[in-house]
Amino acid sequence: MSETLAAAWLIARKDLSIEFRTKTAFFSAVTFALLGLVIFYYAWDPTAVAAIDLAPGVLWIIFTFSGLLGLNRSFGVEAADRAIDGLLASPISRESIFLGKALANLVFIGAVQLIAIPALAIFYNLPLGPVALPLLAIAFLAAIGLVAVGTLFSAMAVNTRLAELLLPMLALPFFVPIVMAAAQATSRLLSGRPVAEAGAWIKLLLAFDLVFVVACALAYPFTVED
Amino acid sequence: MTVTSARTEPHPRLLEVAGLGRVFGARPAVANVSFSLRGGECLALFGPNGAGKTTLLRVLAGLLKPSAGTARLSGILLPGGAPARSRVGLISHQTMLYEALSARENVAFAAGLHRIRDPRRVDAALERMSMLDRAETPIRSLSRGMQQRVSIARAMVHSPQLVLADEPYNGLDDSGARALTSLLRELRAAGTTVIVVTHNLAEGLALATHAAVMKAGTLVRFDEKPSLDIVTYSDIYRKAVASDV
Amino acid sequence: MKLSWLSSAALIAVAATVVRVAFFTPLELRQGAAQKIFYIHVPAAWVAFLAFGLVAVASAVFLWLRDPRLDRFAESSAEVGVVFTTVVLITGPIWAKPIWGTYWAWWDVRLVSTLFLWFIYVAYLVLRGAVDSPTLRARYSAVLGILGAFLIPFIHLSVYLFTTLHPQPIIGKASKPSLPAEMLWTFFLAFAAFTLLYVAFIVSRYRYAEERDAIASRPDLHA
Numbered sequence: 001m002s003e004t005l006a007a008a009w010l011i012a013r014k015d016l017s018i019e020f021r022t023k024t025a026f027f028s029a030v031t032f033a034l035l036g037l038v039i040f041y042y043a044w045d046p047t048a049v050a051a052i053d054l055a056p057g058v059l060w061i062i063f064t065f066s067g068l069l070g071l072n073r074s075f076g077v078e079a080a081d082r083a084i085d086g087l088l089a090s091p092i093s094r095e096s097i098f099l100g101k102a103l104a105n106l107v108f109i110g111a112v113q114l115i116a117i118p119a120l121a122i123f124y125n126l127p128l129g130p131v132a133l134p135l136l137a138i139a140f141l142a143a144i145g146l147v148a149v150g151t152l153f154s155a156m157a158v159n160t161r162l163a164e165l166l167l168p169m170l171a172l173p174f175f176v177p178i179v180m181a182a183a184q185a186t187s188r189l190l191s192g193r194p195v196a197e198a199g200a201w202i203k204l205l206l207a208f209d210l211v212f213v214v215a216c217a218l219a220y221p222f223t224v225e226d
Numbered sequence: 227m228t229v230t231s232a233r234t235e236p237h238p239r240l241l242e243v244a245g246l247g248r249v250f251g252a253r254p255a256v257a258n259v260s261f262s263l264r265g266g267e268c269l270a271l272f273g274p275n276g277a278g279k280t281t282l283l284r285v286l287a288g289l290l291k292p293s294a295g296t297a298r299l300s301g302i303l304l305p306g307g308a309p310a311r312s313r314v315g316l317i318s319h320q321t322m323l324y325e326a327l328s329a330r331e332n333v334a335f336a337a338g339l340h341r342i343r344d345p346r347r348v349d350a351a352l353e354r355m356s357m358l359d360r361a362e363t364p365i366r367s368l369s370r371g372m373q374q375r376v377s378i379a380r381a382m383v384h385s386p387q388l389v390l391a392d393e394p395y396n397g398l399d400d401s402g403a404r405a406l407t408s409l410l411r412e413l414r415a416a417g418t419t420v421i422v423v424t425h426n427l428a429e430g431l432a433l434a435t436h437a438a439v440m441k442a443g444t445l446v447r448f449d450e451k452p453s454l455d456i457v458t459y460s461d462i463y464r465k466a467v468a469s470d471v
Numbered sequence: 472m473k474l475s476w477l478s479s480a481a482l483i484a485v486a487a488t489v490v491r492v493a494f495f496t497p498l499e500l501r502q503g504a505a506q507k508i509f510y511i512h513v514p515a516a517w518v519a520f521l522a523f524g525l526v527a528v529a530s531a532v533f534l535w536l537r538d539p540r541l542d543r544f545a546e547s548s549a550e551v552g553v554v555f556t557t558v559v560l561i562t563g564p565i566w567a568k569p570i571w572g573t574y575w576a577w578w579d580v581r582l583v584s585t586l587f588l589w590f591i592y593v594a595y596l597v598l599r600g601a602v603d604s605p606t607l608r609a610r611y612s613a614v615l616g617i618l619g620a621f622l623i624p625f626i627h628l629s630v631y632l633f634t635t636l637h638p639q640p641i642i643g644k645a646s647k648p649s650l651p652a653e654m655l656w657t658f659f660l661a662f663a664a665f666t667l668l669y670v671a672f673i674v675s676r677y678r679y680a681e682e683r684d685a686i687a688s689r690p691d692l693h694a
Contacts, residue, residue, distance in 0.1 A: 003341075010338045014324070014331075021326045021364075077324065086322035086380070089287045090339035091308035149618075156611045160601035169597055170615065173590040177625045180633065200632055208625055215621055219614045222534055225607055226291050226305070251539075251605045252688030 004099065007092040011100025016107060018077055025073040026111065029066040033116040036062035037123050051124040056186035059120050060142065060179045063113060067143075068168055070108040071150040074101050075158040088224060098220035102151040109143045131189040134198070138189075141205040142182040145212060149174045152216040156223050174212070181205045240264055241286070241388060241419055245295030248278075248285055255281040257443040258295070263436065265387070265417040268410065270430030272423075273440035274467055279423045280318075282440070283390045286421070287316045299388055312340055315386035319396045321377040323365045329376040330361040333383050340384035351379040356405055370397040378406060382413075389413060391422045395429055407433060427463060428456055439466040481671035484664035488657070496657045505569040510657055512562040514665040515555045516585060522552030522669065523588055523620070526595070530616030533609065542609035543684065545616055546599065547676040551669060553592040559585050578634040580627055587626045591619035605687075 019026060040058040041051065078084035087097055117139065121128040128135065150171050157167040182205065185198035241263045248256040256278040263269055273279050284290045286297060288305040297304040304310050316322075323332045334348045342348075352358045355375040365373055374397045381389070389410070395403050410420055410433050424430040431437060437459060439447040447466045449459075474482070492510045499506040526548045533541035563582050564574040576582055595615050602608035 006341075007339065010335070014327070014335050017331065018324055018326045077326075080325065081323055082318070082320035083322050083324055085289060085316065085318065085320070086336060087339070088289055089311055089314065089316045090336070091312040091341075092339055093308070152614070152618075156598070156614070159607060160598070160611075161603075162601060166598065166601055169594050173587055173594065174618070174622055176587070177622075177629045180629045184633070184636070200636070204625075204628060204632060211621055211625075212618075215618060219618065222610050222614055225604070225610075226289065 004093055004096040007096035008099035008103060011087070011092075011097060012103035012107070015074070015077065015101065015104035019073070019104070019108065025070055026108065029069045029108070029112045030115050032069060033062045033066040033112060034119055036065070037116070037120055041123065052126060052190055053187075055120060055124045055126055056183040056190060058124075059116065059186065060183040063109075063116065063139075063142070063182075064146065064172070064175050064179055066112055066116070067109050067146050067150060068171065070112065071105060071147075071154045071171070072157075072164055072167060074105050074151060074154045076154075076163075079158050094221035094224055095217060098151060098155070098217055101155070102147050102217075105147045105151050106143055109147060110140075113139050113143065126190060134189055134195050135186060138182050138185050138198075138202065138205070141202065141209055142178050144209045145178045145205065146175060148209070148213045148216045152220055152223070155220060177204065177208055181208070240298075240300060242298045243286075243295070244297070246282070246285065246292050246297050247294035248281055248290060249293045254443050256285065259440075259443075259445050260295075261436075261438065261445065261448055263419050263421075265419055266414050267435045268414050268420040268422065268433050269436045269438060270422050270424065270434035271438050271440060272425070272427065272430060272463055276442075277440040278443040279440050280392055281443075283316070283318075283392050283421065283423060286388070287311070287314050287390050289316075312384065313387040315381040315384065315389045317378055317381045317389070317391040317394045319393045321365075321373050323373060323377055323380065325366040326364060328362045328364050329357050329368070329372075329379075332365060332376060333380050336380040337383045342384055347383055351383040352376070354382070354405075354409060355379045356401070371399045371402045374398050375402055375405065378409070382409070387418055389418055389420045391420065393423055393425070395424060395426060403429070427460060431456055431459060439463055441467055475671075475674070477667075477674060478671045481664070481667040484660070484667050488661045488664040491657050491660055496653055497651070499654070503569075505566055508562050508566045510661045512559060512566060513658070514661040515558040515562065516581065517662060518665045518669045519552055519556040519559055519585060519588060521666070522548045522555060523592070523623075526552065526616045527620035530613035533613045534617075539605075539609065539684070542612065543677055543680040544673075545612060547673050547680055549592055549595050549599075549612075549616075550676055551672040553589065553596065554672075555665075555669070556585060556589045556592055560589060578630070580630045580634070583630045584623055584627050588619075588623060591615070591622065595619065605684075 037058060040054065040062075044054055075084070078087065088094075117128070117135065120126065150167075153170040153174075154167055157163040157170065160166050181201040185201040185205070188198040188201075189195065243262065244260050246256060246259045247254060259282060261269070271279050271282075281290065285292055286299075286304065288307075288311045291305055299306065299310050299313055302310045302313075324335075327335070329352060330348060333351055334345070337343070337348050337351075349358060349361075352361050355378050357372065357375050357379060360368065360372065365376065368376065374394070378394065391410075394406060398406060407429070410422070414420060414433070414435075420433070422430055422433060435451055437447075437449050438445055439462075447462060449462070488510065492507050496507065496510070498504060526545045529541045529545040529548065532538075533545065560582075563585070567576060567582075568574050595612060598615055599608055599612050602611055
């Protein structure tokens with residue numbers, strides 16, 4: 001078990017080193033998120049919809065789509081020069097490849113969120129201070145679900161034609177419960193309701209994470225041709 | 227060559243392949259391949275494109291499961307999971323490197339996958355392929371030949387017992403080719419078993435103790451030295467691939 | 472066109488259902504003639520979900536046994552299932568507009584679940600079309616088939632939560648718990664006919680897949 005974690009950590013570090021070196025995917029995802037915030041604001045009539053009502057939906061929608069940008073590169077880096085063979089021919093377990101990739105994706109998405117959420121607060125004039133902690137918890141849970149499903153599907157999509165189109169097609173139906181739960185919970189928090197009211201949605205997120213982290217981790221070895 | 231059943235008597239560095247087959251859907255890529263090699267021996271594997279040589283190597287590397295037959299490495303039945311894969315080094319015409327990282331980072335990563343943390347082994351592997359002075363250069367800035375050298379260093383860093391080299395000379399310049407040949411010779415002297423797939427009869431035979439020809443998934447010839455001089459073998463090869471099944 | 476006895480039986484059953492629905496089933500009191508589309512809508516939904524359930528089961532068993540016949544069955548069930556799902560999604564709004572006053576109801580758990588079923592089916596079929604290697608295609612589809620089955624309950628739960636926490640003015644209950652005998656019989660007939668139709672479609676679709684795969688694996692038949 002600790003070997004799996006050690007190998008996963010090695011892979012995660014390697015992925016993050018590569019991303020840190022090139023930074024293209026990260027900057028693309030961040031820019032995309034920020035642009036999204038802007039577009040959504042101007043797409044609505046501000047007299048009809050207050051920014052604070054718009055904010056939760058906007059946040060989690062752009063979080064989903066910018067997440068997809070990061071997920072695409074996850075296995076893309078292994079496809080070039082068949083680096084994936086180097087991983088598969090080594091003694092590490094298949095599970096650790098999935099875990100390592102998922103971990104790197106989690107850090108990636110977390111980093112995008114850390115920029116997007118404050119940006120949202122600034123652009124939409126939201127009082128995030130009092131709800132910062134619960135909001136971070138929701139963001140974390142949502143990111144886990146997104147990464148579990150997204151990592152698995154990006155492993156599959158990279159071996160298909162039109163990988164960039166196929167990944168959203170596969171992943172978005174699965175992202176819907178995450179976005180719904182995260183947005184509804186965020187909305188409760190922002191309107192000053194007690195955290196407990198968002199409780200049902202948070203429990204849904206937790207259940208989703210539990211089911212899909214396990215299911216996707218178990219499914220990954222089946223996607224490796226052998 | 228007897229096949230031992232007792233796990234208590236591991237064969238030192240011995241590869242035994244018996245009736246090995248691999249199908250993809252309904253298509254047999256490898257069929258009924260049998261041979262064995264001792265430690266220190268080198269097999270040069272020739273054959274036309276599509277003969278199944280790469281598939282055979284991928285099965286021996288643990289990347290593919292056999293559909294039929296068996297292959298044993300030091301008594302471990304392939305694919306033997308981690309214990310088998312830790313004994314194998316795979317070189318292919320794809321470099322399996324990460325472009326954005328440096329030569330050292332790539333080899334160190336490969337070492338880490340084998341749980342080798344000693345940086346001196348990484349240095350030694352790079353040095354052996356004369357890449358130590360370019361160790362910090364990102365792969366994408368290196369020429370194809372140098373990338374191939376780093377790829378070879380990556381495959382050797384864990385001192386494998388079995389080296390599988392799929393057209394390793396591809397892209398190597400003269401000095402790179404010489405470095406590879408001398409490396410493979412050293413490995414053989416140290417008891418490592420080597421299988422080299424190549425289209426270049428001369429290069430393959432220079433290293434080999436055995437030579438084989440694959441055609442349409444089967445081994446149509448398997449020869450030992452001393453019958454392996456280039457002139458006679460060219461003839462043998464031509465006849466082997468020309469014969470109609 | 473020559474039809475197998477199965478296909479003939481299925482078509483006769485469907486025809487009989489349509490006739491019974493149109494002429495021999497009484498009108499529902501409050502909903503009138505529009506309610507009759509329900510005899511198509513509900514059985515189609517039953518088949519849509521049955522088909523996907525079978526895709527999921529076949530996928531799971533395929534990953535265990537690796538028998539290509541299971542993959543072929545899953546592929547067939549998915550193609551047939553998507554057709555029935557489309558029927559559900561078309562008949563639903565046709566019924567909903569006169570009865571509920573709106574084409575689409577975001578609070579109707581079953582309708583939204585069916586929509587997501589449709590998304591999963593389409594993703595499944597697109598995935599199959601995008602993978603060249605047959606063995607990889609089978610595995611990937613199987614993984615999606617199983618994960619899709621896990622998704623549907625979550626969609627169900629999400630929409631239910633959404634509805635209970637956002638009470639809507641119209642909560643129309645589609646089917647009554649107790650129906651007069653004639654209507655029940657029509658429903659039973661419709662269920663039976665559609666299930667028979669499903670089986671007939673699967674059989675012929677599976678046969679097509681078998682022949683196609685047999686041809687694909689005979690290199691001598693390629694130009």
